[in-house]
Amino acid sequence: MIHTPMDKIAEATPEPLARKVRGLSDRAIAWIFVAPSIFLLLAVNIFPLIWTIRLSFTNYKVNRPNREIDFVGLRNYERILTDSDTWMTMQATAHFLIWTIVLQVLIGFALAYLLNMKFKGNDMWTTIIVFPMMLSPAVVGNFWTFLYQPQIGLFNYVVTFFTGGDPSSFSMIGDVQLASWAIVIVDTWMWTPFVMLICLAGLRSIPDSIYEAAECDRASKWRQFWTITIPMALPFLMLAVLFRGIENFKMFDLVVQLTGGGPGNTTTLTSIDLKREAFEKWRTGYSSAYAVTLFVTVFGLASIYVKALNKVKER
Amino acid sequence: MSFSVTEPSVATKWFAGTAVMLYAIITILPLMWIIATGFKSPADSIAYPPKVVFEPTLEGYVNLFTQRTRLNQDDLDALPPPETWYDEMVREQGQVITGRSRYGERFMNSVIIGFGSTFLCMVLGTAAAYAFSRFRVPLKDDLLFFILSTRMMPPIAVAIPIFLMFRQLGLNDTHLGMILLYTAVNLSLSVWLLKGFIDEIPVEYEEAALIDGYTRFQAFYKVVLPQAATGIASTAIFCLIFAWNEYAFAVLLTSGTAQTAPPFIPTIIGVGGKDWPAVAAGATIFLVPVMVFTILLRKHLLRGITFGAVRK
Numbered sequence: 001m002i003h004t005p006m007d008k009i010a011e012a013t014p015e016p017l018a019r020k021v022r023g024l025s026d027r028a029i030a031w032i033f034v035a036p037s038i039f040l041l042l043a044v045n046i047f048p049l050i051w052t053i054r055l056s057f058t059n060y061k062v063n064r065p066n067r068e069i070d071f072v073g074l075r076n077y078e079r080i081l082t083d084s085d086t087w088m089t090m091q092a093t094a095h096f097l098i099w100t101i102v103l104q105v106l107i108g109f110a111l112a113y114l115l116n117m118k119f120k121g122n123d124m125w126t127t128i129i130v131f132p133m134m135l136s137p138a139v140v141g142n143f144w145t146f147l148y149q150p151q152i153g154l155f156n157y158v159v160t161f162f163t164g165g166d167p168s169s170f171s172m173i174g175d176v177q178l179a180s181w182a183i184v185i186v187d188t189w190m191w192t193p194f195v196m197l198i199c200l201a202g203l204r205s206i207p208d209s210i211y212e213a214a215e216c217d218r219a220s221k222w223r224q225f226w227t228i229t230i231p232m233a234l235p236f237l238m239l240a241v242l243f244r245g246i247e248n249f250k251m252f253d254l255v256v257q258l259t260g261g262g263p264g265n266t267t268t269l270t271s272i273d274l275k276r277e278a279f280e281k282w283r284t285g286y287s288s289a290y291a292v293t294l295f296v297t298v299f300g301l302a303s304i305y306v307k308a309l310n311k312v313k314e315r
Numbered sequence: 316m317s318f319s320v321t322e323p324s325v326a327t328k329w330f331a332g333t334a335v336m337l338y339a340i341i342t343i344l345p346l347m348w349i350i351a352t353g354f355k356s357p358a359d360s361i362a363y364p365p366k367v368v369f370e371p372t373l374e375g376y377v378n379l380f381t382q383r384t385r386l387n388q389d390d391l392d393a394l395p396p397p398e399t400w401y402d403e404m405v406r407e408q409g410q411v412i413t414g415r416s417r418y419g420e421r422f423m424n425s426v427i428i429g430f431g432s433t434f435l436c437m438v439l440g441t442a443a444a445y446a447f448s449r450f451r452v453p454l455k456d457d458l459l460f461f462i463l464s465t466r467m468m469p470p471i472a473v474a475i476p477i478f479l480m481f482r483q484l485g486l487n488d489t490h491l492g493m494i495l496l497y498t499a500v501n502l503s504l505s506v507w508l509l510k511g512f513i514d515e516i517p518v519e520y521e522e523a524a525l526i527d528g529y530t531r532f533q534a535f536y537k538v539v540l541p542q543a544a545t546g547i548a549s550t551a552i553f554c555l556i557f558a559w560n561e562y563a564f565a566v567l568l569t570s571g572t573a574q575t576a577p578p579f580i581p582t583i584i585g586v587g588g589k590d591w592p593a594v595a596a597g598a599t600i601f602l603v604p605v606m607v608f609t610i611l612l613r614k615h616l617l618r619g620i621t622f623g624a625v626r627k
Contacts, residue, residue, distance in 0.1 A: 033446035037439045044499035045465040048476035117323045119332035128339045134609045138562035142581035152361045250469040253562035274471045291472030
């Protein structure tokens with residue numbers, strides 16, 4: 001197994017000296033460097049995941065530790081998929097996901113397009129626009145409940161200032177119809193800059209020469225936009241949608257602070273529902289099955305999406 | 316100035332600038348409102364129409380850091396005269412200070428857990444990123460994807476077994492438990508970002524060092540680390556901000572000794588009702604450092620939020 005001159009020298013030298021000559025082998029260093037991280041992730045992520053999967057087949061309840069644990073097979077999963085409340089939750093989540101993504105992509109792309117014109121003060125405005133997404137969603141979400149107050153809230157005041165009407169006539173977070181839009185508005189306010197930054201990177205990656213060539217061919221600006229700008233920025237746009245999709249599927253902190261899932265169940269997104277089952281009703285087995293179902297859904301959808309994204313990139 | 320066909324006209328630029336400026340002003344308004352509310356008196360904060368011009372006061376900040384109780388006028392008059400300016404301010408509201416509030420503690424918990432997990436995350440992350448960048452690690456792509464996929468799990472979903480595991484190990488509601496947890500959560504970010512930064516450093520530097528008789532390890536910390544300093548610093552700030560803002564695990568796994576500020580701030584109430592100036596004051600102290608970091612980070616922002624997937 002001895003190949004390099006270094007190894008031959010090392011072989012011929014006494015043990016303590018050999019270590020000095022060779023130091024640690026690259027392979028050993030690679031393992032020493034990677035192992036702690038992998039170990040921590042196994043302990044804090046994978047081990048709990050396996051535990052969740054195991055619990056999902058039982059009727060275990062954390063608040064009754066002395067009760068005998070029964071294996072109930074797939075009954076928890078069966079219950080989740082047939083429960084009409086689950087479908088309500090899924091609908092609320094879908095409404096939230098679709099509208100936040102649509103609005104954020106439209107506004108984010110428009111802003112990026114404008115910013116790409118490189119006017120004066122460009123950087124300063126970008127930094128200001130980016131602030132909301134860096135802040136704690138729970139703390140900011142909590143403060144938005146103040147802005148949404150009927151009568152005294154700034155949001156109602158500004159809206160009725162432009163549309164007329166009485167600011168105390170509607171409550172964004174108390175109304176069954178409006179609450180699902182209240183969370184969409186705050187999430188869009190918070191995360192549009194995220195989509196904007198990614199789109200901006202996409203637009204800046206398009207070389208000027210392509211536009212110059214199009215200009216020589218007398219393509220209209222409109223045509224240039226649809227045949228150059230959009231296709232070339234598409235992979236970036238899709239990446240932004242992937243990130244927002246995963247994040248908003250997990251959404252918890254912002255919405256729990258804003259509406260707490262109410263009024264009724266109108267804004268009970270999956271994570272909020274899961275929290276209630278697991279930490280308020282203490283149905284550990286059932287909620288474990290719920291968690292596994294969610295994880296499989298995200299992972300499955302994300303994998304399909306990434307495949308599509310790679311196809312677009314290859315074009 | 317040379318003529319370019321792709322350069323937008325002055326009028327277009329002017330229009331774009333105005334539109335972006337308008338959006339920026341609208342988007343910053345809620346944040347300005349938080350900061351302003353912190354300096355309002357409770358009466359001004361709930362005035363209709365909302366007050367833009369008001370007499371600034373530190374009542375919100377005093378209320379944030381103290382616990383108070385309401386006394387009737389006779390009892391107040393019987394007390395010895397107030398000793399400090401904040402005593403006096405509280406007396407004017409018809410209240411007396413009974414003690415210190417929990418805010419300082421919760422804020423310190425955020426600092427300890429934030430910095431602790433960031434430090435640990437950087438040590439583990441830099442080492443792993445270096446190995447992934449420079450060595451042939453078996454199953455490298457799978458391991459890297461595995462590290463990223465840990466980020467896809469909804470926090471509530473992993474919280475159930477972590478709650479059980481921490482209870483078993485006595486880590487529930489402890490600083491150490493939260494530091495380990497946040498380190499694990501942020502590790503995917505730090506490994507992916509740092510691998511990108513280290514990939515950009517030419518291998519030739521290390522090879523030169525190795526030929527000069529450095530060991531691999533010396534080459535790592537004498538050559539690579541200084542070169543990657545900016546990358547490491549911005550990654551650290553990202554980890555710090557994520558740990559700082561985290562809410563789901565904090566609200567489920569901590570309640571007393573290790574509770575951080577995000578679950579605490581929304582629970583602040585005054586004497587007889589929600590004290591919005593105090594909440595806003597608490598939020599301001601908590602949010603402003605992040606705004607400062609955002610300004611410092613602006614060059615690497617895009618890279619950080621996309622896990623290094625998009626580099627400018």
